[in-house]
Amino acid sequence: MEILYDILVKPFVDMVAAPDFFLQVVWEGLVSGVLYALIALGFVLIYKSSRIFNFAQGIMVVFAALTLVGLYEKGVPALLAVPLTLAVMYLLAMTIERVVLRPLVNQPDIILFMATIGITMFLIGFGEIIFGGENKVMITEQLMIPTGSYIFEPFGGFVSIEQKDLTAVVGAVVLVGVLLLFLNRSKMGRAIRALGDDHQAALSVGISLSTIWVLVWFIAGVIALATGIVWGARAGVSFALEVIAYKALPVLMLGGLESVLGAIVGGLAIGILEKLFEIYWGQPLLGGNTETWFAFVFALIVLLFRPQGLFGERIIERV
């Protein structure tokens, strides 16, 4: 009986008993969720337009953040370093399209997936030669990202909200908004979606595959830079940032590989739920560190009922 009480009743009693702490948990989960959603977006955009699962998204985050910090360390003003980093990411997108993707057009998906693993390995080695493996400090203040915190005192307790976390959430919302506008309202955005819907049909009406691929990889690079700035501001910039890409996998399973909305909703849901589970069930009952597996188990359960994910396209094939 006691175990049932601990599982079914006590967590909710704890939430009500310390509502300020509960709000803090939800906020931290929301911030994590926004960051997961950002990473997942990079995957979705590339998959949507080319059916390539881009294994290199994680290392692109590291590469973008290291380029930004590296340029600043070389004396480039922070606000100029941002567009220069974007230029580097554009160059990277062009190079990937020209050297890796174009020769592999029409190859099976698994070949293209393996190619992105190759890109990952190359960027790790290349990045370490250029930037070294040491920790670097993100240029948070130089980018005019506020670093203080707001303290609220609801219910007789306190909730602390870091200004840089708040900036990350606002920045992510703006970025996603612009992205959605671009995808839905612009000619190029519609071309990306057309390519995602049907390659052959899109090509037949004159949409250039190589132009769209460069564009999509560049947008993924922009998202990688935004993600790198936000994560780097939390704990420094190093190659360890690469592992956060794995946190996007359950988000993609949950939200669906083709859905921008799925990436956002999936990211937020997983961010908040894994934090609540860890604090109210994982730590008291399972010794903690449930964040390493909770999201995957949760996504798997959802997949049992919706194999295409919450927002993925249902594929029906006639045989």
Place this chain on the structure above:
Amino acid sequence: MKTLLKNALMAGALAAGTAFAAQAAMAQDSIYLPNLSYRTGPFASTGIPLMNGQRDYMMMLNERDGGVNGVKLGYDECETGYNTEKGVECYEKTKADAAITQPWSTGITLQVLPKTNVDKIPVLAPGYGFSPMADGKTFQWAFNPPASYWDGASMILKAISDGNLDNLEGKKIALLHLDHPYGKEPIPLFEAMAEKHGFTFLPIPVGLKEMQNQSAQWLQIRRERPDFVLMWGWGAMNAGAITEAAKTRYPMDQFIGIWWSSLDSDLKLVGEEGKGYRAISWNVPNSDSPVMQDIKKYVVDPGKSLINQGEGEFDWVFYQRGVMISMMLVEGIKAAQEEFDAKVPTPEQVRWGLENLNIDEAKLEELGMTGMLVPFKTSCADHTGHGGGWMLEWNGSKFEKVSDLITPDREAIAPLEAEKAKEYAEANAPWPVNDECKM
């Protein structure tokens, strides 16, 4: 561009160094000393300064003295990325000519331990690995001087209890640790001490993927309100924890790390906010010491070092710890040369040398390292030496020594070491023990 060129040259230099070491291994006037290093991957930031320190000390001896008693030190790195499987591959790749192996990870150490009984190669794991390796009769090929993780845990408890562990009764002590063999290593000791002295012990694991986002762990700390948070962190986890501690406003003077959580560049991420954070350490940096000045003269100034001078790596605790580690190895080789009258000692002879290290104050002075390392002495029965450590404190820009020498409570640790060593030997039977050791 300059950095690009410099890093490319460094990579070239490392490759050339490897080739040189391989050639050196074949020669009669050199001794092959492989190091299972990690300069890449999520833990690179902690590995790089340590490897640089190890490499530069050996290079300095080669440049200044022509090696050790006429024998060049063939230092060679095999990159593991702190990955256990790659580490085992590196061990297998380098063992043929090796006089020593340095696994550089508790996980790799645990994997190669049984192999070294067969290959008869000493394992040097200073300040890491399996704590019961101190039992030299059971772990005859493994060495973890000058202090084990259990020694470190004991020293930290001594420091926070003002020397009397009974003062901790009723207190709550959290251990924020990497969810990895390294991070879990001190748990048995903390559990035993908690039971004996009446404090609550709360382990808080941090997964590899959560190293940079420890909000859940620090929410738990906020909820549990421990009196002290101790940290067994590595790589990006250290920086993540210190950032979260500052964010959570956890009192820095109640936050104490093991020696691998004292990397200058981690603390530089938080700067002033990290003021008051402490870590136990068995080495203290002193850039003005004769040994460091010689490294500067023979290695750094001629541009042969791989250190990041712009970041001040020369002065870091970790860089100079790498120097101390190479010194322990070289002193073991020197002892073996002297004892066996051998120019290039065999791995068995190097093992004897490491079992007969006597790094006392006089020796440290002779080596130009006064006050930089805790004095210690090994024997066939004691492969650690249990020299103790000092508490270092971050002052906002660098670490400073803030305590006298703290020694571990050997009376409490030794029975646990003996018990776990016996358990290990029984679980891995038939496990050879050193019956010749009569101590």
